[in-house]
Amino acid sequence: MRCKNKVMPSLFFYPKTVAIIGATADPTKFGNALTKNILKNKNLQNEIFLISRSSKEICGSKCYRFIHEVPNDIDLAIVLVPASVVDLVVDQCIKKSVKRIIIITAGFGEIDDLGKKVESEIAKKCNAAGIRVMGPNCVGIQNLDIGLNASFIQTFPRGNISMISQSGSISCASFYKMSPLFLGCSKFASIGNQVDVSFNEILTFFKEDKNTKIIILYIEAVTDGRALFNVIKEITPIKPIIILKGGKSRTGMKAASSHTGSIATNYKILKAAFQQAGAIICESFSDYVTAIKTLRFLPTPKGKRIAILTNSGGTAVLFSDYVEKFGFQLANFSEGFKEKIFPYLNPLAKRINPLDMIAGSGKTQYYEITKAMLEDPDIDIVVACVVIPPFLEMKRDEHFKGIIQAWNDTERIKTLIPLIIFGNNFKELNLIAEKEKICIFETPQEASFAIKLLIERKDLLERKNISNIKN
Amino acid sequence: MRCKNKVMPSLFFYPKTVAIIGATADPTKFGNALTKNILKNKNLQNEIFLISRSSKEICGSKCYRFIHEVPNDIDLAIVLVPASVVDLVVDQCIKKSVKRIIIITAGFGEIDDLGKKVESEIAKKCNAAGIRVMGPNCVGIQNLDIGLNASFIQTFPRGNISMISQSGSISCASFYKMSPLFLGCSKFASIGNQVDVSFNEILTFFKEDKNTKIIILYIEAVTDGRALFNVIKEITPIKPIIILKGGKSRTGMKAASSHTGSIATNYKILKAAFQQAGAIICESFSDYVTAIKTLRFLPTPKGKRIAILTNSGGTAVLFSDYVEKFGFQLANFSEGFKEKIFPYLNPLAKRINPLDMIAGSGKTQYYEITKAMLEDPDIDIVVACVVIPPFLEMKRDEHFKGIIQAWNDTERIKTLIPLIIFGNNFKELNLIAEKEKICIFETPQEASFAIKLLIERKDLLERKNISNIKN
Secondary structure: OOHHHHHHHHHHHHOOOEEEEEOOOOOOOOOHHHHHHHOOOOOOOEEEEOOOOOOEEEEEEEEOOOOOHHOOOOOEEEEOOOOHHEEEEHHEEEEEOOOOOOOOOOOOOOOOOHHHHHHHHHHHHHHHHHOHHHHOOOOEEHHHHHEEEEEEEOOOOOOEEEEEOOHHHHHHHHHHHHHHOOOEEEEEOOOOOOOOOOOHHHHHHHHHHHOOOEEEEOOOOOOOHHHHHHHHHOOOOOOOOOEEOOOOOHHHHHHHHHHHHHOOOOHHHHHHHHHHOOOOEEEEHHHHHHHHHHHHHOOOOOOOEEEEOOOOOOHHHHHHHHHHOOOOEEEEOOOHHHHHHHHOOOOOOOOOOOOOOOOOOOOHHHHHHHHHHHHHHOOOOOEEEEEOOOOOOOOOOOOOHHHHHHHHHHOOOEEEEEOOHHHHOHHHHHHHHHHHOOOOEEOHHHHHHHHHHHHHHHHHHHOOOOOOOOO | OHHHHHOOOOHHOOEEEEEEEEEEEEOOHHHHHHHHHHOOOOOOOOOOEOOOOOOEEEEEEEEHHHHHHHHOOEEEEEEEEOOOHHHHHHHHHHHHHHOOOEEOOOOOOOOOHHHHHHHHHHHHHHHOOOEEEEEEOOEEHHHHHHHHEEOOOOOOOOOEEEEEEEOOHHHHHHHHHHHHHHOEEEEEEEOOOOOOOHHHHHHHHHHOOOOOEEEEEOOOOOOHHHHHHHHHHOOOOOOOOEEEEEOOOHHHHHHHHHHHHOOOOHHHHHHHHHHHHHEEEEHHHHHHHHHHHHHHOOOOOOOOOEEEEEEHHHHHHHHHHHHHHHHOOOOOOHHHHHHHHHOOOOOOOOOOOOEEEOOOOOHHHHHHHHHHHHOOOOOOOOEEEEOOOOOOOOOOOHHHHHHHHHHHHHOOEEEEEEEEEOHHHHHHHHHHHHHOOOOOEOHHHHHHHHHHHHHHOOOOOOOOOOOOOOO
């Protein structure tokens, strides 16, 4: 017998047959939203069966009144009926010998103790019948690799990021923010009250999943801390895991208990454990998005020595304040390096780190000096900072183009942070970023958080003696 | 004789005659950028004289070779000649009896001790001749109220925010970010190495300036801390002052000394003093932009009791964590209030604060419940949070429209924070925000910082016994 944990989640993500129980033609119901999402993909490989009490046909697909009327075996049943009849429907699923159940319906453990008891009994009888349960109180799953959106939220763009979340809306928001950064999803699971299937098992599945390059988690509560710690520790040397934790404070925990019926774990202890296991912990939603794009686009540095070049003295000053805050190490410029960059600098520019090239610097200066830094053996991380100049007839994208060319010409081996202050105001830059597969950091704070986590990742991989440090 | 401090800066911002010394037709020089900026406004009230050694005419305007050839008296001379001849040009300005000088040219105190000595001697002889000096090493000034852009950076959009900055590029970046938020500038001064004119005097001028509603400062060094403290303390009960400080750490101070020749003041002491004087201190560029929009668009609350409504349980959890971090007070819902909102809530929604209205809530729910909160005597600040739902055929802007309508129907008396998670992904929302003169907050962190500073402002105004608490 194969290890249950390892094979368990695959049927959730790769079901041959799916039954939607609670499908409806009523567009104000989640049973309609999910049905439409799943049927939208005309090339879907999975066979879909709709179970509906109200409709005979939805979007051209026939509806059955009961699951036992479906002639085929069912790998995955998705339940969206009202909470009061979930128990009954689960009994029918057990009788039909479905293999996996996702309960989307809310109104269980997040409401009160009775709800907790009911959901726990449902899980118990399913498990006894060999059926694993995801949810209740969740939005469903997606597997973009096979075009399956078995959730009632938007279909995410396809990519290499896989997510497990205790909040459907935070998943929506995450991908709203990721889409314009050209970041997409491989697999997504919303586990809600996690009455049975929890983070650990899906993580184990993601570990082996070849399309999953980065794993992101929104966690409110941990059901088995020790197991979660172990699986995170196993995965992080292979794939980065980024964690956003909700319910860090007493007030937050109280809110979490109303949201997913969670009794949130002490954050300090959890954070220390997750960090020890090599995960990237984000204190805010913004950091979370920064971490995702950083790990997706940038190579892990080989050392900690940072060099910064800029056309903005003020920005060099603001960035320098983070150097101390995060304990960064500024690279020392060698005499050879200073000679090399001399021809490209304004005579007023001091050859010190941070290197303020002064406002008049354009594409050539940015290209040559970024390249010199990327080639220098005493520098590991290059922060190329620009405030787009509105003067001297400079092109708004010329600095960024110079920076990218320097990175390309040095084969993108070193870590390069393009810090374009408030670059999101410049559409042409975003288009270049898309084409060149590079990301823009928008504030000294954001760039610093990116560097901090990349150095943490470098340290982890070094501890694990992993020589091929690629994300 | 009128107080020098009070009348001093007005001639910088309202000069009748301006001489640009170092004007040039060469588009690679700042003397060209500034000349073009100033001449761009065809309705300019100020009379402009160009002094150039290289050109006879620029943009159709005649050039003089020397300032003494100009027939008129000169209120303001703007100097852009190379550093080596600045001293000579200043002597000519003194001889001509110009009233004010801005030295844009860099290469003085920010370079070395000799540069410090030279700039200080220039200031001394100007002052002896009754001339005040701004700079050196700065980008110039702007007074949008009269259409004057006497700087080499972009012309800012017109508005009610006035800025004093020790970094030209940080000013550029600030207004790049403010423009899409429909925030504009009244007056702007870049004071560079502040060899003579410093923050204090311009602040005093801004205090009386009727078009200046909010003052923003980027500070690297303070030349007269006591005077600055006093003037900030005088102004803050009347107009908010928002401060971003560069050079908070040793590394940052070192960078500041290369940037503006500053010996940065101990940050902890400065911060404590500024806060005591009632200024809003921002630790990051993002907070700085948040503070500006918050104070521009939102009324100061009358109390501290916060209520939050949301369609996203996860977001309620994340926001709740900030409640504890910043020591916020969540409002208690009275029985009357609970009864009032009952008809609009999903039966599964618990009537607790934060109020998770559950994913299916649309415009009506948002309108009715936001309005009920805005009308409730036990609630001072309403956080209306939305993750735009991608389901149930909801319109993407309906929640926001419901929120705005509730605010309008209650005459915008209470503080309303529209927290639309990553709302910047939705263009239609930004258009509504522009039309309705309202701003969107994008993360729980941003919303929390806004609330924190509004409560600080409320406390300040209460301490000062200012009853009419309007920004």
